[in-house]
Amino acid sequence: MARIDITDIEMARSRIAGRVLRTPLVPAGPLSRELGVEVALKPEFLQETGSFKLRGATNAMLSLDAATRARGVVTASSGNHGPALACAANRLGVSSTICLSEMVPENKIANVRANGGTPRVEGRDYAESLDICMGLVRDQGMHLVHPFDDPMVASGAGTIGLELAEDGEGLDCVLVPLSGGGLLAGIATAVKARASGIRVIGVSMERGASMLASLQAGKPVDVQELETVADALGGNIGLDNQWTFETVRDLVDDCVSVSEDQIMDAMRLLFRAQGLMVEGAGAVGIAALMSGAVQTKGRAACVLSGRNIAPETFLDILSTQEGSA
Numbered sequence: 001m002a003r004i005d006i007t008d009i010e011m012a013r014s015r016i017a018g019r020v021l022r023t024p025l026v027p028a029g030p031l032s033r034e035l036g037v038e039v040a041l042k043p044e045f046l047q048e049t050g051s052f053k054l055r056g057a058t059n060a061m062l063s064l065d066a067a068t069r070a071r072g073v074v075t076a077s078s079g080n081h082g083p084a085l086a087c088a089a090n091r092l093g094v095s096s097t098i099c100l101s102e103m104v105p106e107n108k109i110a111n112v113r114a115n116g117g118t119p120r121v122e123g124r125d126y127a128e129s130l131d132i133c134m135g136l137v138r139d140q141g142m143h144l145v146h147p148f149d150d151p152m153v154a155s156g157a158g159t160i161g162l163e164l165a166e167d168g169e170g171l172d173c174v175l176v177p178l179s180g181g182g183l184l185a186g187i188a189t190a191v192k193a194r195a196s197g198i199r200v201i202g203v204s205m206e207r208g209a210s211m212l213a214s215l216q217a218g219k220p221v222d223v224q225e226l227e228t229v230a231d232a233l234g235g236n237i238g239l240d241n242q243w244t245f246e247t248v249r250d251l252v253d254d255c256v257s258v259s260e261d262q263i264m265d266a267m268r269l270l271f272r273a274q275g276l277m278v279e280g281a282g283a284v285g286i287a288a289l290m291s292g293a294v295q296t297k298g299r300a301a302c303v304l305s306g307r308n309i310a311p312e313t314f315l316d317i318l319s320t321q322e323g324s325a
């Protein structure tokens, strides 16, 4: 069985040190009072490209040899791995091609360009953009850096778990946004090795949650990708999933889902209580606490995984009344 371990994550940490922020674990007083549970926030949206994905992309890029770098890198992205890979590649003088489907919001495509990558917008959903990406690997010899099902990418994301284990004295649980599962597999690997008392919980949106369907089926299954305010969580884990499915199945304490309304309520609350703008995918942990999908007796940490939402979309959500949508 393919598994990353704590050594991979320690190595990732030393590789990416100085290139990626070590984020603090921030107590959130106003939010905690609103929710009636003590909440701490891991602000991964502060990373250079606006999401935690810079950790995995940087770890993957730094571990490539010169000959591989010279071929250029390619990926398919639901919108945040793309800019992160573009940024990590660009810093090393490596060219990057980022395949994005027509479901990816315009601001995320612009974020690829702003970070020095070449976006290629084609395909109806993530699955089709991944097919196009694999074609470039086959025909042009570019190197694939998969958005989640790659040990270097998951190990890079796992450095968040090391930091949580160090800073999270007395935590009852950590809530982690879940799509392909690189973030959750990485964090679970680190937390279970270093602070096994902390429960690790994955949170997906109800609409098109591939990992949840796969866990239920006992093997990777495909679901249809649907429009969701948590657009960064769209896409399948892959029928040929190598790294994330088994790790999530074996190490994670629980996985839950939240509705679109609950995610938007969480975004409004994060803004109102803490003055924070996060994208839908970044708010699902708060949504799970608000909705009661996750019950906690002690302190909960939420990974706020990204902030890349178009300002006009965010303002629309803010101006809709809480709980009314």
Ligand SMILES: *Cc1c(COP(=O)(O)O)cnc(C)c1O
Pocket (backbone or CB within 6 Å): 051, 053, 079, 080, 081, 147, 148, 177, 178, 179, 180, 181, 182, 183, 184, 232, 233, 279, 281, 282, 305, 306, 307
């Ligand atoms: C990619 C992403 C996730 C989920 O990461 P996976 O490793 O695919 O599970 C969560 N939040 C944001 C903002 C993302 O971009």
